[in-house]
Amino acid sequence: MRAKLPxxxxxxxxxxxxxxxxxxxxxxxxxxxxxxxxxxxxxxxxVTIGGITIFGSDIDSPGDDISSPICICGTTIGLxxxxxxxxxxxxxxxxxxxxxxxxxxxxGNGFLAxxxxxxxxxxxxxxxxxxxxxxxxxxxxxLFLDLPCLENTGFDVGYITEVDPTWNDDLLAFLLNxxxxxxxxxxxxxxCIADSVAANAGLPLDVLFWCMGSWGxxxxxxxxxxxxxxxxxxxxxxxxxIYKLVREYTLTDTASNICGPTMWPxxxxxxxxxxxxxxxxxxxxxxIGRSGLIWAAGKNPPYSAGGNASDNFxxxxxxxxxxxxxxxx
Numbered sequence: 001m002r003a004k005l006p007x008x009x010x011x012x013x014x015x016x017x018x019x020x021x022x023x024x025x026x027x028x029x030x031x032x033x034x035x036x037x038x039x040x041x042x043x044x045x046x047v048t049i050g051g052i053t054i055f056g057s058d059i060d061s062p063g064d065d066i067s068s069p070i071c072i073c074g075t076t077i078g079l080x081x082x083x084x085x086x087x088x089x090x091x092x093x094x095x096x097x098x099x100x101x102x103x104x105x106x107x108g109n110g111f112l113a114x115x116x117x118x119x120x121x122x123x124x125x126x127x128x129x130x131x132x133x134x135x136x137x138x139x140x141x142x143l144f145l146d147l148p149c150l151e152n153t154g155f156d157v158g159y160i161t162e163v164d165p166t167w168n169d170d171l172l173a174f175l176l177n178x179x180x181x182x183x184x185x186x187x188x189x190x191x192c193i194a195d196s197v198a199a200n201a202g203l204p205l206d207v208l209f210w211c212m213g214s215w216g217x218x219x220x221x222x223x224x225x226x227x228x229x230x231x232x233x234x235x236x237x238x239x240x241x242i243y244k245l246v247r248e249y250t251l252t253d254t255a256s257n258i259c260g261p262t263m264w265p266x267x268x269x270x271x272x273x274x275x276x277x278x279x280x281x282x283x284x285x286x287x288i289g290r291s292g293l294i295w296a297a298g299k300n301p302p303y304s305a306g307g308n309a310s311d312n313f314x315x316x317x318x319x320x321x322x323x324x325x326x327x328x329x
Contacts, residue, residue, distance in 0.1 A: 028093070028098035028100060028105040031103060032101070032102050033089070035137050037281075038278075039316055040284060042059065042284060042285075043084055043273060043275055043284065043316075043318045044083055044084045044086065045059065045083070046059075046083075046084075047081070047082070048064060048082045048083075049080075049325065050079040051066065052069075059273075060202045060287060061203075062255075062271070064080070064082045066082070066258060066322070068080070071259070072324075073258065073259035073326075074259070076327065076328050077326050077327070079324075079325050079326065080258055081149075081322070081323045081325050082255070082320065082321065082322050082323070083320075084318050084319065084320055084321065085136070085254070085320075085321045086317075087136050087151075087254075087319050088133060088134065088251075089316055089317065090132055090238040090314075090315045091130060091131040091132075091312070091313065091315070092128045092234040092238050092312075093128060093130075093131070093312040094128055094129075095129075095312065097162055098129075098312055100310075100312040101278075101314050124226065124227055125226055126224075126226075126230070127168075128234060128237050129161045129223060130160075130167070130237060130238065130241045131159070132158045132159035134153055134154075134156040134158040135153075135154075135155050136150070136154075149321065149322075149324065159241075161241070166222070167221075167222055167223050168222065170220045170224060173221050177219065177220070177221055180219035183210040183219055184217075184219070189217060191208060192208065192213070192217065195208045195212075195213045196211075196213040198213070198289075199213030199214065199287055199289030200289075202287075203287050204269045204270055205269075206269055206270050209266050209267060209269065212236055212239055212240075212289045213287075213291075214289055214290065214291035214292070215232060215233075215235060215239065215288070215289050218239070221243060221244040230311060231292055231296035231299045232291070232292030232296050234311075235276070235286070235292070235313075235315065238274060238313075238317075239272075239288045239289075242272055242317065246264070246266070246267040247267075249263045249265075253267075254271075254319055254322065255268070255319065255322050256322075258322040269288045269289070270288075271319055271320045272287075272288060272317060272318070272319050272320075273288075273317075273318040274288065274315045274316070274317065275318060276299055276313065276314075277314040277315065277316050278310075278312070278313060278314040279299065279300055279301065280298060280299045280301065282299065285316070285318055
């Protein structure tokens with residue numbers, strides 16, 4: 001008869017394995033994030049209720065596109081409201097299986113070790129894996145959950161690209177988004193200049209959905225990117241993951257319909273903001289496509305182990321939210 005280990009010993013052993021970085025991967029280590037100090041709370045503004053701005057903001061924000069301050073959604077009647085919601089965290093890492101957000105490394109010499117694609121300074125392109133965390137900050141902090149339009153979700157890993165072959169291969173990605181062939185011509189790519197100007201001055205142009213402003217083309221929806229600026233390139237890959245999840249009907253648009261989230265295969269870029277949280281926390285958030293010359297300086301300093309920059313990034317996905325605040329009839 002086999003003796004069973006106490007449950008607490010098994011739990012402790014698993015926690016120890018996940019927490020200890022593998023040999024040679026000292027850059028894959030971080031403390032579990034603190035929602036109070038790591039998130040830019042200015043990014044939740046502006047807040048409007050009934051067409052009146054309750055809390056303003058100097059951060060560029062699209063209009064609510066609400067025809068009336070009174071909303072009727074099924075049997076619910078109330079006041080229309082809009083705000084920005086820190087709803088997800090996206091991680092872009094140069095080391096496969098490096099869950100930088102929670103300080104867990106499953107790669108290197110660990111259980112899921114394997115070949116990795118890395119970026120060198122001499123490379124003309126870079127590659128990064130991405131992790132998508134389901135993390136609604138309001139739910140985590142147990143705040144405002146009585147509001148009918150807030151999702152009551154906790155913390156979970158929702159998507160990892162290491163197991164998605166379409167993230168690693170541009171040709172396979174073409175099977176999911178064959179329209180990429182239409183937007184690969186120089187004429188349509190030249191039109192991205194307008195999107196770049198708009199993103200740097202305020203908000204990106206949603207009609208140019210194949211562009212990411214100064215970050216380049218949204219296609220292909222893979223982890224490969226031209227090696228220009230490491231911080232800006234990782235922001236571009238985080239944005240590509242947003243578009244990919246929208247395209248796969250995994251991420252819904254919460255700012256197009258006041259009565260609830262909608263699914264649409266084309267993203268609305270202006271409904272999303274990114275705040276860099278690691279390696280260096282930013283005190284504001286950026287629209288998709290804004291040049292890294294404006295905000296990326298000093299965000300990847302070379303102070304990690306071994307004297308090299310971390311190159312592993314965590315981004316807070318802040319999305320615009322429309323809501324009908326009222327009571328059921």
